[in-house]
Amino acid sequence: MKKRMFALLTAAVLLCGILTGCGGNPDAGSQSGTSGDSGSAVKDTLVVAVPDAPSYMDPQVQAAIATFRVTTQMFDRLVSLDNDMNLVPGLAESWDVIDDKTTVFHLRQGVKFHNGEEMTSEDVKYSLERCIASSGVNYNYLIIDTITCDDDYTVTITTKEPFNALLPRLTLDAASIICKSADSSPEEFNRHPVGAGPYKFVSWELGGDVVLEAFEDYYKGAPAVKRVIFRTIPEAINRSIGLETGEVDLAYDLGITDLESLAGNDKVTTLTTPSNTVWYLGMNVQKAPLDNVKVRQAIAYALNPQDYIDIVFSGEATLARNTMLPAGVEGYAPDTVTYDYNVETAKALLAEAGYPDGFATTLWCADSQVMRDSAVVIQEQLRQIGINAEVKTMEQGQYYSETGKGEQDLFIMSKTSIDPDSMLRAMYHTEAFGLSGNRSFWATPETDEMMDKASTTTDKAEALELYKQIQTIVAENVPLVPIAIEHLNAGMQSNVKGFGLYPGKSHYIYGTYFE
Amino acid sequence: MYKFILKRLVMLIPVLLGVSFIVFSILSFTPGDPVEMRLGENYSEEAYNAMREEMGLNDPFLVRYVKYIVDAVQGDFGTSYRTSNPVVEELAARLPNTILLSVVAMFFAILVGIPLGVISATHQYSAVDNVSMVGALFGVSMPNFWLGLMLIVIFASGLGWFPSSNFDSWKSIVLPAITLSVNSLAMITRMTRSSMLETIRQDYIRTARAKGLKESVITIKHALRNAMIPIVTTVGLQFGFSLGGAVLVETVFAWPGIGRLLVECIKLKDTPVVVACVLVLATMFSIINLCIDILYAFLDPRIRAQYKTAKR
Numbered sequence: 001m002k003k004r005m006f007a008l009l010t011a012a013v014l015l016c017g018i019l020t021g022c023g024g025n026p027d028a029g030s031q032s033g034t035s036g037d038s039g040s041a042v043k044d045t046l047v048v049a050v051p052d053a054p055s056y057m058d059p060q061v062q063a064a065i066a067t068f069r070v071t072t073q074m075f076d077r078l079v080s081l082d083n084d085m086n087l088v089p090g091l092a093e094s095w096d097v098i099d100d101k102t103t104v105f106h107l108r109q110g111v112k113f114h115n116g117e118e119m120t121s122e123d124v125k126y127s128l129e130r131c132i133a134s135s136g137v138n139y140n141y142l143i144i145d146t147i148t149c150d151d152d153y154t155v156t157i158t159t160k161e162p163f164n165a166l167l168p169r170l171t172l173d174a175a176s177i178i179c180k181s182a183d184s185s186p187e188e189f190n191r192h193p194v195g196a197g198p199y200k201f202v203s204w205e206l207g208g209d210v211v212l213e214a215f216e217d218y219y220k221g222a223p224a225v226k227r228v229i230f231r232t233i234p235e236a237i238n239r240s241i242g243l244e245t246g247e248v249d250l251a252y253d254l255g256i257t258d259l260e261s262l263a264g265n266d267k268v269t270t271l272t273t274p275s276n277t278v279w280y281l282g283m284n285v286q287k288a289p290l291d292n293v294k295v296r297q298a299i300a301y302a303l304n305p306q307d308y309i310d311i312v313f314s315g316e317a318t319l320a321r322n323t324m325l326p327a328g329v330e331g332y333a334p335d336t337v338t339y340d341y342n343v344e345t346a347k348a349l350l351a352e353a354g355y356p357d358g359f360a361t362t363l364w365c366a367d368s369q370v371m372r373d374s375a376v377v378i379q380e381q382l383r384q385i386g387i388n389a390e391v392k393t394m395e396q397g398q399y400y401s402e403t404g405k406g407e408q409d410l411f412i413m414s415k416t417s418i419d420p421d422s423m424l425r426a427m428y429h430t431e432a433f434g435l436s437g438n439r440s441f442w443a444t445p446e447t448d449e450m451m452d453k454a455s456t457t458t459d460k461a462e463a464l465e466l467y468k469q470i471q472t473i474v475a476e477n478v479p480l481v482p483i484a485i486e487h488l489n490a491g492m493q494s495n496v497k498g499f500g501l502y503p504g505k506s507h508y509i510y511g512t513y514f515e
Numbered sequence: 516m517y518k519f520i521l522k523r524l525v526m527l528i529p530v531l532l533g534v535s536f537i538v539f540s541i542l543s544f545t546p547g548d549p550v551e552m553r554l555g556e557n558y559s560e561e562a563y564n565a566m567r568e569e570m571g572l573n574d575p576f577l578v579r580y581v582k583y584i585v586d587a588v589q590g591d592f593g594t595s596y597r598t599s600n601p602v603v604e605e606l607a608a609r610l611p612n613t614i615l616l617s618v619v620a621m622f623f624a625i626l627v628g629i630p631l632g633v634i635s636a637t638h639q640y641s642a643v644d645n646v647s648m649v650g651a652l653f654g655v656s657m658p659n660f661w662l663g664l665m666l667i668v669i670f671a672s673g674l675g676w677f678p679s680s681n682f683d684s685w686k687s688i689v690l691p692a693i694t695l696s697v698n699s700l701a702m703i704t705r706m707t708r709s710s711m712l713e714t715i716r717q718d719y720i721r722t723a724r725a726k727g728l729k730e731s732v733i734t735i736k737h738a739l740r741n742a743m744i745p746i747v748t749t750v751g752l753q754f755g756f757s758l759g760g761a762v763l764v765e766t767v768f769a770w771p772g773i774g775r776l777l778v779e780c781i782k783l784k785d786t787p788v789v790v791a792c793v794l795v796l797a798t799m800f801s802i803i804n805l806c807i808d809i810l811y812a813f814l815d816p817r818i819r820a821q822y823k824t825a826k827r
Binding site for chain 1: 560772784
């Protein structure tokens with residue numbers, strides 16, 4: 001009996017040993033990535049903490065920030081936007097706009113992919129056609145009609161309709177230029193992605209770190225940081241603690257309350273910048289009494305955006321100045337019509353509209369912290385003018401689909417954009433009714449026409465003038481009230497320099513160095 | 516004995532069918548659309564319909580469920596909606612991490628819990644007993660995600676002894692394993708104490724003592740052995756629970772295991788991965804319980820005798 005007990009115990013211990021051994025192996029590879037070690041070796045590994053794990057290494061499967069935050073380091077585009085939203089040359093050295101449908105791109109010569117091959121017009125054509133064929137990312141590119149290779153370094157892109165927002169669209173990660181010969185199959189490419197960006201792929205453990213390595217032949221010059229490790233740390237507090245303990249060198253999307261506590265830490269630097277994400281209160285104009293413009297204006301007057309920002313974002317957000325365009329985006333025309341917080345004006349407008357005592361309605365939001373907080377604040381602000389809004393909270397997927405069908409009255413949502421056309425069209429055009437973005441269901445033939453014209457003219461001054469007029473008209477009709485522009489932030493060790501936040505959220509690591 | 520094990524393994528089949536059906540139907544009938552989760556805020560109607568068809572979501576619920584089971588029986592658990600990787604690969608990458616965490620946590624709980632329970636019982640109402648019982652009460656009632664955060668604040672952020680969320684040395688397992696083990700540790704301590712208290716009052720213990728045996732021999736060989744059955748039961752259940760508890764702990768410590776995968780995939784309505792995760796956890800829970808039942812036989816000759824009669 002004693003013997004058997006002993007045997008059993010030994011077996012148990014051995015089993016545990018085996019399991020421990022097996023489990024311990026896969027992480028051995030990332031050991032070199034440990035940061036914060038105060039060794040004599042020159043520090044050249046940057047550990048970046050991100051909140052969500054990437055889903056693919058292929059940028060053309062699905063439009064997801066978590067994926068693009070990694071892929072943007074590996075793939076360059078024909079053109080790109082810098083951190084101040086200026087259009088700068090990328091793999092295309094220059095371009096000529098031939099007419100309102102045709103643009104010719106002159107590619108940089110001698111650009112190498114990570115596998116050593118030279119980039120040619122064939123790769124560009126292949127990449128963009130691949131993007132257009134992928135239903136998860138092609139939303140912005142269906143306007144493209146043909147892509148032709150004139151010679152090895154010249155590509156001509158024509159659009160189906162006259163269109164002038166092609167360049168900003170081509171800066172997006174979905175328009176990444178990939179190496180044609182490396183794409184033997186989608187699975188293979190996802191495992192071994194090859195681009196022409198500053199970092200090349202090394203490894204990606206499922207559920208673990210993504211490791212990238214500097215591409216020494218990068219056409220803008222070899223990156224200073226030789227190794228980048230993206231580590232998924234879901235909890236915001238853990239990313240801050242990681243900065244404090246030195247486990248991570250750079251952390252994206254810190255909690256707003258953590259920013260305050262990190263401010264007193266001189267080992268850590270934090271950075272904030274307005275994003276391109278604008279939060280708004282939408283109103284379904286197909287439903288009474290929101291079909292009455294006076295009621296909508298009353299609601300706009302009743303909102304106090306500064307209070308909203310102070311409560312929902314702890315002050316860390318910028319006022320949206322009566323336009324859905326974020327500052328920095330071309331065509332930005334703030335305060336063409338203003339609705340300064342004024343309860344009396346709001347009440348007067350409501351009375352004029354025939355609702356002196358207000359009315360009851362519903363306020364829809366999805367089940368996220370920001371949306372729930374927003375709903376409570378807005379509910380209270382509307383109560384001041386007698387509007388009794390019942391908050392309806394639902395799960396995110398359901399929220400997007402129900403509001404797309406037009407079931408809602410008032411609703412809270414946000415929209416991100418880098419060019420005036422994609423923002424204004426999604427918010428105010430007839431063709432975007434429902435799921436495509438126009439959940440207020442407000443549109444006029446006049447504004448539709450102006451948007452179409454603004455997006456097709458090659459006369460920049462005319463386009464800007466049209467965008468200004470559109471922003472004025474929609475601000476007068478207020479089918480939705482722009483409230484706040486969300487801020488992006490990141491924290492880093494104080495020896496990390498040169499890093500900047502990109503308003504589109506997929507920040508570039510290139511240019512970062514250790515001091 | 517073998518027949519008994521076989522019978523138990525066969526009984527696993529209806530259990531797994533039931534579990535998969537429940538999880539599958541919950542995910543199908545709760546609001547939220549995996550297609551939308553995949554496409555985001557803006558997409559065209561055509562893209563939506565094409566994606567829906569591609570994902571096979573247009574079939575009726577029962578057809579999808581039966582299809583899933585038929586494939587699963589052949590070892591094909593489908594591909595993840597989120598990453599398009601085979602589910603088996605996704606799970607295989609994380610399962611060892613979760614097992615490692617649970618095993619270390621249980622090891623710690625057993626190595627500390629049983630001796631503490633024994634001492635508390637043999638020295639009833641002593642300082643050790645009082646302290647450990649208050650501690651156990653604390654451990655049972657404390658939510659482990661909170662404890663995890665507190666440990667991070669104290670030992671990672673404050674003292675800097677351990678990493679808060681890293682995965683590259685033995686140090687990284689210390690905090691999550693302690694967090695995960697506290698609950699089980701408390702339960703095991705309490706169960707050991709009460710079970711021991713019962714046995715040390717038995718007549719045969721008095722007999723052993725009258726024979727002049729050493730106190731340590733009496734405690735370990737005569738009392739503990741007989742008190743073992745409820746303790747082993749608790750250990751088994753706690754082991755099972757610790758696999759589930761890993762869901763919270765793994766999220767708090769960014770531990771790349773099955774628990775975190777499950778949370779991520781529930782958020783994104785990645786049905787194939789969620790169902791497979793739950794199936795794996797249910798299977799492990801059942802197998803652990805089976806092992807416990809077998810252990811009874813080694814511990815208690817009477818139970819062993821029953822297994823033998825059942826064989827006939």
